Amino acid sequence: MIYKYCGNEMVKGYIQCRDGVFSGSAVEAYRCEKCRKIIINY
Numbered sequence: 001m002i003y004k005y006c007g008n009e010m011v012k013g014y015i016q017c018r019d020g021v022f023s024g025s026a027v028e029a030y031r032c033e034k035c036r037k038i039i040i041n042y
């Protein structure tokens, strides 16, 4: 996935969530190491 704000390729990963904010125990997330930002898909 390309981060549309900087055009960088984002690194796919997962964020663990034990508080039940999201459905399931982990959500997909994309990280831009250049911008140091994370986008979460839930």
Ligand SMILES: [Zn+2]
Residues within 6 Å of the ligand: 003, 005, 006, 007, 008, 032, 033, 034, 035, 036
């Ligand atoms: Zn970026």
